[in-house]
Amino acid sequence: MAEFIFWLCLLLPFYAWLGYPLLLTAMGPFFPRRRPAPLPAQHVSVVVAAHNEQRHVEDKLRNLLAHDCRVASLQIVLASDGSSDCTVALARNFDDPRILVLDLPRQGKNSVLNAAVAHCTGDILVFTDCDVQWVDGTLDALLAPFADADVGGTVGKMIIPVAGKGLSLGESLYRRYEAWLRRVENRTGCTVSADGALQALRRELYQPIPERVNDDFYINTCAPVAGKRVVYVDQATVLDCGVDEAERQFSRRQRVTVGGLISLAARRELLAPLRHGLYAIALISHKLVRRLAPVLLLPLLLVNFWLLDEHGFYRLTLAAQLLGYAIAVAGLLDVRHRLPRPFRLAAFVLVTLAGMSVGLWQFLRGHSYNQWTPNQTR
Template identity: 85%
Template sequence: MAEFIFWLCLLLPFYAWLGYPLLLTVAGPFFPRHTPAPLPPQQLSVVVAAHNEERHIEHKLHNLLTQDYQAARLQIIVASDGSTDRTVALARHFDDPRILVLDLPRQGKNSVLNAAVSHCTGDVLVFTDADVHWLDGTLAVLLAPFADPEVGGTVGNMIIPVAGKGLSLGESLYRHYEAWLRRLESRTGCTVSADGALQAVRRELYQAIPAQVNDDFFINTSAPVAGKRVVYVDEAKVVDQGVDEAQRQFSRRQRVTVGGLISLTARRELLNPMRHGLYAIALISHKLIRRLAPLLLLPLLLANLWLLDDHVFYRLSLVAQLLGYAIAVAGLLDVRQRLPKPFRLAAFVLVTLAGMSVGLWQFLRGHSYNQWNPDQTR
């Protein structure tokens, strides 16, 4: 039994992080490549949910207005979620007919997005955050796949061009891994994740976002629910800043895990491979098994201890586990960043796994996060 537990706890995370991408790599050539025709100018509504974003809102609106895409009609909606600073005043200072500012009471991001969409007039909805910067040409390439009527949504590529000296080194590497995985998923028509900083969906596919779910995931899955594909656009780049502090990385992963599991529950119909095929397998692999993987670390360690006398492999695997934890702890304690980069990468992994574990425990206890504060993730 100990041997079964050991190998189960070892192979499931290995599958989620490496086996699953290899499966997509093998399956990719069997899927047709889609080359859509040129897309006519679209009627667009860009939604920016904001809470106390006076530091970023002016730059964000200028960034959107100067995109080189010529829309048939452009509408930008700034939906303030109970901002108590100058966010609303600064947005209204633009005095541009294309910009609609909604000064809403504090009610949570999901409700604010639903309220904003009720004012949208565009055929395609684009969602973004106030504190991120789009590179030139991003809007045009994000929209291009919509020339294919089978495409229901698109997602962009969030990058961290300049990583800090702390845990953001690991976060930047993780972004590269996610971009690689999304390219594989998009090739096989099963893009299951998105960043709220840059995603788009056809207006008729949008569904009101329930409370407590992760908004970006719920929006992204509205297309597969309707039988449409989601395309990952690697060239649509949005610039973010990494988070070096362990506490903020921990809190972010904790909140994302709770919301992610609630979101999977809300979209549980998509987890049926008999109905949704490879997309369901992708969702289970990318979003479910990966989130459950941290729970396997303790059984893996205990089973390894039980098997120490069975074979030299188990002694080596125990040494590898303990060494990994020691390197991660040393990386966390290295506040002056004097140790080599692998120590900080290991620290990022440990903080991420710890946040996911606590988030899973909170989910099982019925905990949820109704409010949002963008400062918590900066």
């Protein structure tokens, strides 16, 4: 029984983080590549939710206005969620008819996005964050797959071009891992993940976002619910800054995990493989098993002590686990960043797994987040 628990606790996390992407990679060549025809110029609405973003709002609007893209019309809807700083005033200083600024009372990001979409005039909705910058050509690349009528949504990628000296080093590598995973998911037609910093959706597919769910996930699943595909676009890129502080990384992962599990519950019809095929399996693997996997690491460690006398293999696995945790703790304690990079990478993994575990516990207790304060997790 102890050995069964050991291997279950070992193989499920392995499958969630590595086995599942490798399986999709092996399946990729069996799926035909799609090459859509050129896309006619579209009417596009870009939605930006903001709360106390006076540091970023001007650069964000300049970035969007300067973006060279082939569209029939461009509308930018900046919706302030009860900002108490100069966000609204700075946005309204832009004398451009393409910009619509909504000064809304504090109500939470999801409600603000719903209000913003109600003012959108475009056929394609593009969602982005206020604190990220688009790379040239991003909008054209993000829109191109919509030439295929079966495509309901698209997602881009976020990169951290200059990692800091702390945990953002691990975050930067994690972004690259996510980009690889989305490429193999996209190859098999089951893109299930998205960053709110860059995603697009056909206007007629948009469903009002409920409270408490993760907005990016809910928007990204509007297309599959309607029987449409979501396409990952590797050329559509936004630039972000990483977070070095362990407290902020922990808080972010905790919040995302709670919202992610609530989101899965809200979209539970998509978890049926008989109806949604490979997409449902991808959703279970990427969004459910991965979030459950971290809680298996503690019983893995405990049962490993129980099995010490069974075989030399278990002594090696215990030593490997203890060494990994020791390196991670040392990386967390190294506030002056004098230790080599692997220590900071291990620290990032430990903080991420701890945040996910606490997030799972909060979800089971019925806890949720509605208000958002971007500066606290940035």
